[in-house]
Amino acid sequence: MTSYIGEVRWFPFDYEVQGWAICDGRKLTINEDTQALFVLIGNYFGGDGRTTFALPDLRGRTIAGINNNPPQYLGTLFGFESVLLSEKQMPTHSHDARSVSAAGNRLTANGAIPAGTTFNLYGGGSTVPLSTQMVGFAGYGQPHDNMQPFLVLNACICYQGAFPTRQATSENEGEAS
Template sequence: MKKSLVGAGGLITGLLIIITSNLMAMPISINYQGRLREYNQPVSGTRTMNFKIYSSSSSAIPVWASGDVQITVTSGTFSYQLNPTGVDWRSDELWLETTVSGKILSPREKLLAVPYARHSFESENLNATGLMVNANMNRIVNVSTPTAFDDCATKGYVESWLPVGTILMWGGSQSSIPTGWLLCDGSAISRTTYSRLFAAIGTTHGAGDGSTTFNLPNLRDRFIVGAGNSYVVAATGGEATHTLTVSEIPSHSHTASCSTNGAHTHIYSKGQFVNNGQGGSGYGVWAATPYVDTATSSSGDHNHTITIGSTGGNAAHENRPPYYALCYIIKY
């Protein structure tokens, strides 16, 4: 804002600019520029000035004071950076009072806060576990657990719950993996660039080139099984499809039979000789009935060799339960 301040024997025009802030518009400095005239003449030289911020236009106790500072004025213009501390910038009642060479300039100048957001790289890289930023954004409290709804956890605190090396399933595409995560595709990556991940998993999933890289776990097209008594970490196995071998087929047999009803007989006639001698005459004759019917033996039972035809194509069969595919990602 810009405003003229009239004092005994002087005129000062001040321009207040909030120049920087971190996280939710927290001003940390104000560049104060002004023009100073004495008896309507531009001032040149050094002047002792004092700046105070009050919570109202008439309160007696300031919330902040710069103390006496020596400021160089050139052709009636000067600039000085104020660094107020302990000021609640959310207040609508903040007033600046300026003193030049022991003379208080009046009236006080009302300060108007202008929201200004700026990314804070230092707070993003804060790694201390358990540090909490309070709701007023003016203190960090070393507590282990957030207790209020407006507590703000640091990066280190959050990572204590989701440590580097954690593997999750990602619902998006392989090309849209979120920042801070990598696709578990078995890639060899830098041990330096991803030093925190290397410290967490080492060469468990592959040593890369043996010196500068290491491998991510390759979980593409894989189901996960818990490591324990039967499986060690990074063990692999199983098949998507499988063809049974003879030793894998349960022992079994096949039976077959056919009828043995082959027994039958045939009737045929054969001649018979009858000794029909009479009274010692010394000769014989055929009987009046020279033939008799006779049956053949019924021993016609027999066996047949039976061959049972084979079926099946020896193709591999599906070996997986019903599935739904997602991307496995690892935090670095």
């Protein structure tokens, strides 16, 4: 099976195969072994583009295709592993809780809960809002996980293999392959 330089494959083991490098974001020196890969990916993923370039960092990441609207350019990172929601990000809503001020005169709430007590829990009468001390803010201001379900595999990029030639199209017919 032909491996193309720059091709990314997923492996179910935790080591690098001959001619492949783990996509861990490390910087590589541009040399005889890495020159062809550098020609293809340049410094999209880091490095100075003169003496070094970086591999894509796929640790803990999913992959998305290039999209021009909205712009999602090659090598750009998007998204977060955790998110802290602020009050401004939540829709306006309320949790209106009311009670009656009359003394209880019924043992059950129309069969909604089991009754095992001997005193009256619910009373009739008009409802009044609960004190703001009874209904308040909740939470601790901590971020929550924001990740889709995933399976961990080892992403590697080929640096020794066949050089991929560009397919001729009307847009690039004059370019050298």
